[in-house]
Every structure is written in C-alpha cells, then in structure tokens.
Amino acid sequence: GAGVSQSPSNKVTEKGKDVELRCDPISGHTALYWYRQSLGQGLEFLIYFQGNSAPDKSGLPSDRFSAERTGGSVSTLTIQRTQQEDSAVYLCASSLAWDSPLHFGNGTRLTVT
Amino acid sequence: SQQGEEDPQALSIQEGENATMNCSYKTSINNLQWYRQNSGRGLVHLILIRSNEREKHSGRLRVTLDTSKKSSSLLITASRAADTASYFCATISGSRLTFGEGTQLTVNP
Numbered sequence: 673g674a675g676v677s678q679s680p681s682n683k684v685t686e687k688g689k690d691v692e693l694r695c696d697p698i699s700g701h702t703a704l705y706w707y708r709q710s711l712g713q714g715l716e717f718l719i720y721f722q723g724n725s726a727p728d729k730s731g732l733p734s735d736r737f738s739a740e741r742t743g744g745s746v747s748t749l750t751i752q753r754t755q756q757e758d759s760a761v762y763l764c765a766s767s768l769a770w771d772s773p774l775h776f777g778n779g780t781r782l783t784v785t
Numbered sequence: 786s787q788q789g790e791e792d793p794q795a796l797s798i799q800e801g802e803n804a805t806m807n808c809s810y811k812t813s814i815n816n817l818q819w820y821r822q823n824s825g826r827g828l829v830h831l832i833l834i835r836s837n838e839r840e841k842h843s844g845r846l847r848v849t850l851d852t853s854k855k856s857s858s859l860l861i862t863a864s865r866a867a868d869t870a871s872y873f874c875a876t877i878s879g880s881r882l883t884f885g886e887g888t889q890l891t892v893n894p
Binding site for chain 2 (some may be wrong): 676705707713714715717720722728730731763765770771773774775776777778779
C-alpha cells in the first residue's frame with residue numbers, strides 16, 4: 673500500500689521567502705509528526721498531531737514556523753521568512769495510534785540560499 | 786535535550802561480526818523503538834519493545850530493555866554490508882516520540 677508521501681523532495685529558496693512543505697500520511701493513521709534533521713544529526717521534534725486533539729507545537733523553533741493538518745489527513749508545514757539556518761531535511765511520519773511505530777516519508781530537503 | 790542517547794556514535798566492523806548499539810534514556814517510558822536510516826532516506830521502524838518486556842527478537846535483531854538502568858541495546862548478528870546505516874532509538878515521553886542522535890554503523894565487506 674501507499675506509504676507516507678512528502679512533497680517536494682527538494683526545495684531551494686532564497687532567504688526571506690516563505691515555503692510550504694506537504695505531507696500525505698498513510699490513510700487511517702491518526703498521529704502525524706514533523707521532525708527536522710540537519711546533516712549527520714539526530715531528529716529534532718517540531719510538532720505532533722493526534723486525532724482531533726490540539727497539536728503539540730512545543731518543538732517549533734520560532735513563530736516563523738507553523739503547521740496544520742486538514743481533515744485529519746494531509747499536513748502542511750509552513751516556514752515564513754526563511755533563514756539559512758532553516759536549511760535541513762524535514763521529515764514527516766504517521767502512525768496508527770499514539771504509541772505505535774512511525775512510518776516515515778523520505779523527507780523534503782530544504783536549502784535556503 | 787534528547788530523551789534517548791545512543792552509544793557509540795560510530796561503529797565500524799567487518800562483515801559477519803556482531804554489532805551492538807546502546808541507548809540510554811531519562812524518564813519513564815511506555816515503549817522503546819529502534820529505527821534504521823539509510824543515507825538520504827526516511828527512517829524505517831525495526832522493532833518495538835514495551836516497558837514490561839525485557840528482550841525481543843526479530844530475525845538477526847535482538848533488543849534488550851533494562852528499565853531499572855533506563856537503557857536498551859540493539860544487537861545485529863552476522864552483520865552484512867547492507868546493514869550499513871544509522872540506527873536510532875526512540876522513546877515516548879508524554880505524548881511525543883523523541884529520538885537520540887543515532888549510531889552510524891559501517892559494515893565492511
């Protein structure tokens with residue numbers, strides 16, 4: 673079956689521009705996570721959606737970052753006024769329940785020039 | 786700070802040898818999960834061990850969990866060159882799943 677799909681796979685943008693990253697989770701998965709990974713580093717938690725509950729936004733690094741999940745399915749991560757330090761791979765993952773294994777997409781590699 | 790911390794940061798072995806990676810965590814957990822990441826790809830779930838379990842096997846993988854020491858180990862037996870990847874442990878604390886920094890495993894043919 674279809675896995676987690678992220679788009680675009682690569683994004684190059686100029687400093688100061690806004691970007692939108694998209695995640696299509698596996699159908700029926702109630703939990704959705706966004707993580708950020710810099711080269712050779714671990715995963716930095718950004719935001720977590722679980723069903724209809726209020727999202728856990730505690731990992732968002734600044735108010736330039738926001739995310740939404742429409743209809744409990746597709747999620748978009750928006751970064752406004754991008755900075756060079758935002759350059760990283762942004763990974764999305766979904767799971768059937770809050771304590772189930774995560775299924776990851778292949779990520780969006782963001783480069784801010 | 787990361788909930789889980791892997792040790793060692795990097796490990797290089799010969800094909801056929803066993804590889805052991807360790808993970809320590811700070812708070813009480815519901816379960817502990819191990820993931821693998823090949824270069825340039827997303828993470829793939831390997832195995833989940835619950836807090837009331839002490840050992841779990843899956844193929845060439847063996848995971849142990851010691852909740853009194855807040856630690857886990859991942860053993861890969863009879864390693865292959867294709868096992869070369871980064872390996873991460875992850876724990877649920879509260880509602881979020883947090884990852885360690887990972888162990889980079891290189892298996893030399």
